[in-house]
Amino acid sequence: MAGIGDTFREIHRLRKHARDLQQEIDRGPIQLKARRGVAARAADAAKAAHDDLKKLKVGTHEKEVSLKATHTQIAKYEKQLDEVKDKKQYDALKLEIAGARQKAQGFEDQILEAMTEAEEKAAKLPEQDKAAAKAQDDLKAFEKEQTERIARLAEQLKTTLGELKTVETNIPEQFVPQYQRMVAAFGADSLAGVENHSCKYCHTHITVQQMHEVETGQFVTCGSCGRGLYLSS
Numbered sequence: 001m002a003g004i005g006d007t008f009r010e011i012h013r014l015r016k017h018a019r020d021l022q023q024e025i026d027r028g029p030i031q032l033k034a035r036r037g038v039a040a041r042a043a044d045a046a047k048a049a050h051d052d053l054k055k056l057k058v059g060t061h062e063k064e065v066s067l068k069a070t071h072t073q074i075a076k077y078e079k080q081l082d083e084v085k086d087k088k089q090y091d092a093l094k095l096e097i098a099g100a101r102q103k104a105q106g107f108e109d110q111i112l113e114a115m116t117e118a119e120e121k122a123a124k125l126p127e128q129d130k131a132a133a134k135a136q137d138d139l140k141a142f143e144k145e146q147t148e149r150i151a152r153l154a155e156q157l158k159t160t161l162g163e164l165k166t167v168e169t170n171i172p173e174q175f176v177p178q179y180q181r182m183v184a185a186f187g188a189d190s191l192a193g194v195e196n197h198s199c200k201y202c203h204t205h206i207t208v209q210q211m212h213e214v215e216t217g218q219f220v221t222c223g224s225c226g227r228g229l230y231l232s233s
Contacts, residue, residue, distance in 0.1 A: 005217045007170040008230035012191040014164040019188035021157040028150045035142045042135035046128045053121045060114040067107040074100045175219045182221070182228055192222060193232030201227050 077097045084090050171179055182190040192201035194214050199206060204224035206214070213220045220229045 003170075003217050004172065004175075004219055005214060005230040007167060008191050008228055009193070009232075010167050011164065011171075012188075012193070012230070014160055014167060015183075015188040015190070018157060018160045018164065021153050021160060025150055025153050025157065028146055032143065032146055035139050039132075039135040039139040042132040046125075046132035049121065049125055049128045053118060053125065056114055056118050056121065060111055060118065063107050063111050063114065067104055067111065070100055070104040070107060074104065172219070178219070178221075179228065182226065186227065190227060192225070192227040192229060194229050195232045199225060199227065199229060200232065201225050 074097055077093050077100065081090065081093045081097070084093060168179075179190075189201060192199050194200065194206065194211070197205055197211055199222040202222060202225035204222060206220075206222065206229070210220055210223075210229070214229050214231055221227065222229055
């Protein structure tokens with residue numbers, strides 16, 4: 001049984017490495033989803049900016065139509081003003097004209113304000129379109145890089161698992177069932193180093209007898225956490 005500690009040490013290293021590789025692979029779709037979200041939000045922001053400008057221009061056009069109609073109505077009132085003989089009708093028309101002119105002034109102010117806002121929004125569109133395009137380009141680059149990276153990680157994982165399988169053949173046959181139970185229960189953390197007479201996983205101090213067994217390469221498990229033990233160095 002001499003040397004099982006070295007086997008455990010290498011197995012632990014390989015299992016932790018395999019776990020880390022798998023975690024990186026598993027994070028790939030999450031990272032890609034996040035990048036796609038960034039690109040989608042940039043595209044949505046650019047589209048919303050274009051839609052806002054279009055809506056503003058439609059509203060401005062509607063006000064211009066209303067302004068034109070109001071000026072037409074004012075002209076009609078002024079023509080009627082020249083034709084009426086009755087003072088009461090004359091005064092009523094004057095009030096209508098005054099109200100229409102006030103209304104027209106309101107439309108003119110709103111149109112000027114909308115035109116100014118439209119100019120400001122239009123000036124920002126190129127920057128927003130550029131940001132959306134960059135986000136899309138960044139996404140495409142990330143997708144390519146991520147695909148290549150995941151392929152590399154998968155290959156590394158395959159190699160690591162192959163090495164692990166080879167190293168595990170060094171475990172004495174009588175201890176294989178117990179080892180497999182530990183792996184099923186604790187995964188990559190089924191083994192733990194011993195440092196300063198303590199299990200590095202749960203930090204429990206081991207007995208002198210256990211320490212001797214670990215040092216002589218025997219199969220020893222921590223009495224507290226159940227991990228297989230090996231000398232850290």
